[in-house]
Amino acid sequence: MPKNVKKIYLDYASTTPVDPRILRVILPYFNKKFGNSMSLYSFGQEAKEALEESRETIASFINAKPNEIIFTGSATESNNLALKGIAFANRKRGNHIIISSIEHHCIMESAKWLKAQGFEVVSLPVNRYGLIDPQDVKKKINKKTILVSIIHASNEIGTIQPIKEIGKICREKGVYFHTDAVQSFGKIPIDVNKMNVDLLSASSHKMYGPKGAACLYVRKGTMIEPILHGGGQESGLRSSTINVPAIVGFAAACKIAKKEMKKEGMRVIKLRDKLIKGVLSKITGSHLNGHPENRLPNNANFWFKGVEGESIIIQLDLLGIAASTGSACSSVKLEPSHVLMAMGLKHEQAHGSLRLTLGRWTKESEIDYLLKVLPGTIKRLREISPFKKSFKF
Numbered sequence: 001m002p003k004n005v006k007k008i009y010l011d012y013a014s015t016t017p018v019d020p021r022i023l024r025v026i027l028p029y030f031n032k033k034f035g036n037s038m039s040l041y042s043f044g045q046e047a048k049e050a051l052e053e054s055r056e057t058i059a060s061f062i063n064a065k066p067n068e069i070i071f072t073g074s075a076t077e078s079n080n081l082a083l084k085g086i087a088f089a090n091r092k093r094g095n096h097i098i099i100s101s102i103e104h105h106c107i108m109e110s111a112k113w114l115k116a117q118g119f120e121v122v123s124l125p126v127n128r129y130g131l132i133d134p135q136d137v138k139k140k141i142n143k144k145t146i147l148v149s150i151i152h153a154s155n156e157i158g159t160i161q162p163i164k165e166i167g168k169i170c171r172e173k174g175v176y177f178h179t180d181a182v183q184s185f186g187k188i189p190i191d192v193n194k195m196n197v198d199l200l201s202a203s204s205h206k207m208y209g210p211k212g213a214a215c216l217y218v219r220k221g222t223m224i225e226p227i228l229h230g231g232g233q234e235s236g237l238r239s240s241t242i243n244v245p246a247i248v249g250f251a252a253a254c255k256i257a258k259k260e261m262k263k264e265g266m267r268v269i270k271l272r273d274k275l276i277k278g279v280l281s282k283i284t285g286s287h288l289n290g291h292p293e294n295r296l297p298n299n300a301n302f303w304f305k306g307v308e309g310e311s312i313i314i315q316l317d318l319l320g321i322a323a324s325t326g327s328a329c330s331s332v333k334l335e336p337s338h339v340l341m342a343m344g345l346k347h348e349q350a351h352g353s354l355r356l357t358l359g360r361w362t363k364e365s366e367i368d369y370l371l372k373v374l375p376g377t378i379k380r381l382r383e384i385s386p387f388k389k390s391f392k393f
């Protein structure tokens, strides 16, 4: 953690602190280079230059062209734009949309809303590791299918999907393919051409950039409509005054990731594997959620027999550790995770889940501390559980 943060933060999938190197780069854009990028005078042109330079940086990070990057305010917005924008621009061609059963809430809710507008939405199942079978995508595509949207890497369990194969199928069938790459962006290599995607969402605050900047990659020639109407910024696809400081920070985050991703990934995998091995060996009745190998470098997700995830989070917080039961957005709802349920976990198993996500400032000593305190925490919670009698340890 940056020096002033004393707690142990193991919730990097929820949001990340801004890297001090990025903070330094963006500060002048708040009060010195603060112009509106649409203004014709020099303040505006300075902001416009920074905006277009950022666009180039982010495009080259994923092997896209600069004019294929549309800046938005959040990945929630990018995902809404992808689904609704494609749906409404292509409804003469068809009304059938395919998603998976483990998408982020912003995809699930957008799809639900589209259903209410008369679109047909099919949700694909996953196996016990949270993996989608590309052949299921192939089987479900019909003449009316206009869009397939599959998350690249799960925000909850970290499982990485076979995006390239799914994209190939969509291309052969002439169907647009969108992937929500919020969790994978900056952690594993992304190449929109190799992955056969037409649309891709990413968010700055998940990769050490500031909140308030995100993008939607839109392949040239894609038929898409805006969901915000106004001044016509971002090629008419996202009207709003441009958040230049946040976008400059997003681009700076991509520059750092490009340089450090490989080495940092290997460092984090080592810590994550130590964490997984430690939890599974020290705590009876603990299970790893998600794919054992094909997962994000920084994600570990468990379920513990006979305990509630929320109780673990509260106990860990008292011990100075920040963790999560699932996605940040769903942690306000006391429903079991739809992702874990889709993988076949029972209600009570899904309720006993703990997500630990590592990041740039995670130290080995922090993993050691967690491994020291977690077994006792689970033991104490099991002792006070009203269901104590129904399981033995």
Ligand SMILES: Cc1ncc(COP(=O)(O)O)c(C=O)c1O
Pocket: 013, 014, 073, 074, 075, 076, 077, 079, 104, 106, 151, 153, 154, 155, 180, 182, 183, 203, 204, 214, 327, 328, 329
């Ligand atoms: C996979 C995924 N998609 C979308 C989002 C939404 O991103 P944002 O916070 O930028 O709206 C998140 C955030 O948790 C996420 O993890």
